[in-house]
Amino acid sequence: MLNENIKRIRKSKGLSQEELAIKLNVVRQTVSKWENGVSLR
Numbered sequence: 001m002l003n004e005n006i007k008r009i010r011k012s013k014g015l016s017q018e019e020l021a022i023k024l025n026v027v028r029q030t031v032s033k034w035e036n037g038v039s040l041r
Contacts, residue, residue, distance in 0.1 A: 003037040010035075
């Protein structure tokens with residue numbers, strides 16, 4: 001459920017995974033993992 005919220009909010013703000021990653025100071029792959037429910041740490 002958290003993964004779905006991350007993706008929904010990111011898209012509603014018009015951000016790519018890369019743009020969100022930059023804002024959160026993480027790599028794009030981390031955002032992808034979050035959205036796919038692989039890692040939520």
